[in-house]
Amino acid sequence: xxxxxxxxxxxxxxxxxxxxxxxxxxxxxxxxxxxxxxxxxxxxxxxxxxxxxxxxxxxxxxxxxxxxxxxxxxxxxxxxxxxxxxxxxxxxxxxxxxxxxxxxxxxxxxxxxxxxxxxxxxxxxxxxxxxxxxxxxxxxxxxxxxxxxxxxxxxxxxxxxxxxxxxxxxxxxxxxxxxxxxxxxxxxxxxxxxxxxxxxxxxxxxxxxxxxxxxxxxxxxxxxxxxxxxxxxxxxxxxxxxxxxxxxxxxxxxxxxxxxxxxxxxxxxxxxxxxx
Ligand SMILES: NC(=O)c1ccc[n+]([C@@H]2O[C@H](COP(=O)([O-])OP(=O)(O)OC[C@H]3O[C@@H](n4cnc5c(N)ncnc54)[C@H](OP(=O)(O)O)[C@@H]3O)[C@@H](O)[C@H]2O)c1
Numbered sequence: 166x167x168x169x170x171x172x173x174x175x176x177x178x179x180x181x182x183x184x185x186x187x188x189x190x191x192x193x194x195x196x197x198x199x200x201x202x203x204x205x206x207x208x209x210x211x212x213x214x215x216x217x218x219x220x221x222x223x224x225x226x227x228x229x230x231x232x233x234x235x236x237x238x239x240x241x242x243x244x245x246x247x248x249x250x251x252x253x254x255x256x257x258x259x260x261x262x263x264x265x266x267x268x269x270x271x272x273x274x275x276x277x278x279x280x281x282x283x284x285x286x287x288x289x290x291x292x293x294x295x296x297x298x299x300x301x302x303x304x305x306x307x308x309x310x311x312x313x314x315x316x317x318x319x320x321x322x323x324x325x326x327x328x329x330x331x332x333x334x335x336x337x338x339x340x341x342x343x344x345x346x347x348x349x350x351x352x353x354x355x356x357x358x359x360x361x362x363x364x365x366x367x368x369x370x371x372x373x374x375x376x377x378x379x380x381x382x383x384x385x386x387x388x389x390x391x392x393x394x395x396x397x398x399x400x401x402x403x404x405x406x407x408x409x410x411x412x413x414x415x416x417x418x419x420x421x422x423x424x425x426x427x428x429x430x431x432x433x434x435x436x437x438x439x440x441x
Contacts, residue, residue: 167228168331169253171196171216172235174203176291177259180324181233181331182209188332196225219243226251231331234258238269245277255337257282257330259323271340282330283340286323287404288315290345290424293354293432295391298382300358300366300433307371307379309392311352313399316344319419322410329413336413344404346411346418351399354421361425362433373397 168185172178173195185193186206193210197203200211214221216237226232226248236259237244248256258274260283261267267285274281296306323343330336349357352368359366371379373392380388395402410418431437 166230167192167194169194169196169225169229169232171214171225171233173197173205173209173211175235177320177324177327178233178235179205180321181327182206184324184328185331188328190328190332194225194229196222216240216244219247222247223251226253229253231255231257233327233331234260234270234274236260236267236270238267241270241273242276245273245279249277249279253279255280255282255331255334257284257327257336259284259286259327261285280337282336282338284323284327284330284343285340286318286343288317288345289323290317290319290419290421292317293358295380295383296355296358297433297437299379301435301438304365305367305369306351306355307369308351308376308396309371309373310396310399311368311370312350313396314348314350314353315399315403316348316406317354317421318343318345318410319424321424322414322418326410326413341409341413342404342407343410344407346406346408346420348403348406349421357422357425358429358433361422361429 168190170178170181173182174197182195195205195209195211196214198215200213203211205211212225214225216235217240219240232253234256256274256279258270260270262285263272271283299306355366355368376392377388384391
């Protein structure tokens with residue numbers, strides 16, 4: 166049974182490859198734009214292609230039974246039609262609720278007639294990367310509301326859930342809203358990062374404009390959208406904590422403190438600038 170991972174060097178796709186290997190899966194095909202640079206683990210079959218360029222996918226789908234579908238709303242209709250024509254049976258997609266931006270992906274996958282598992286994460290722990298530049302440069306984080314909170318999940322856990330769904334039929338027809346194990350305010354997230362880094366980082370309550378300025382290096386033109394649509398009213402768009410990942414994985418989901426202990430120095434530390 167060949168399992169195809171698309172966007173295989175992407176943030177989540179790369180971890181899906183590792184999680185499948187950890188489950189003892191040997192027939193993994195990894196789709197990536199540049200196989201020579203992909204540096205995927207030995208034993209993984211690497212093929213060239215990209216879900217935003219469907220004409221690159223025909224060979225990649227040959228003999229595939231299940232696939233992890235990286236999110237690409239613009240081309241998803243064509244991608245799932247090609248997958249179906251090639252005999253793919255089950256798609257595990259990173260997507261969102263039907264009426265959301267990422268819902269385009271869920272809707273297309275369901276309309277394809279293939280069986281599916283949807284992964285609908287809320288906030289990602291990795292989204293704190295938008296603070297990396299200002300933490301390194303100023304030792305502060307500027308945002309309007311230190312008490313706004315979210316329930317972020319680690320990409321490691323999303324990938325582990327994807328691997329669980331890709332290795333059996335137990336999760337077919339399920340849409341999983343995925344959260345981390347706790348709700349944390351922006352100030353709490355920052356305090357836990359500071360603790361993992363062993364340094365002081367001040368949360369500075371800032372205006373909309375100051376916040377956009379502070380985020381522009383990391384986010385470019387999307388900083389204003391992010392402040393207006395995510396940070397403003399964050400509690401209202403945040404999923405309540407659930408235990409879906411824990412129940413699927415049979416172990417606790419990663420806490421933000423654990424995530425920070427593992428990743429904070431690589432993302433926010435003094436030598437991490439080139440990774441922004
Ligand atoms: N509910 C939600 O919040 C939700 C739902 C769905 C998606 N999302 C979004 O999906 C993202 C998932 O992250 P991800 O890194 O795993 O997936 P991604 O950003 O969609 O995929 C990135 C991968 O696609 C490939 N790629 C090829 N050409 C590219 C190009 N021109 N531009 C960008 N990527 C290219 C690269 O992998 P290869 O080189 O291996 O081809 C790259 O590493 C999150 O950051 C999030 O914003 C969010």
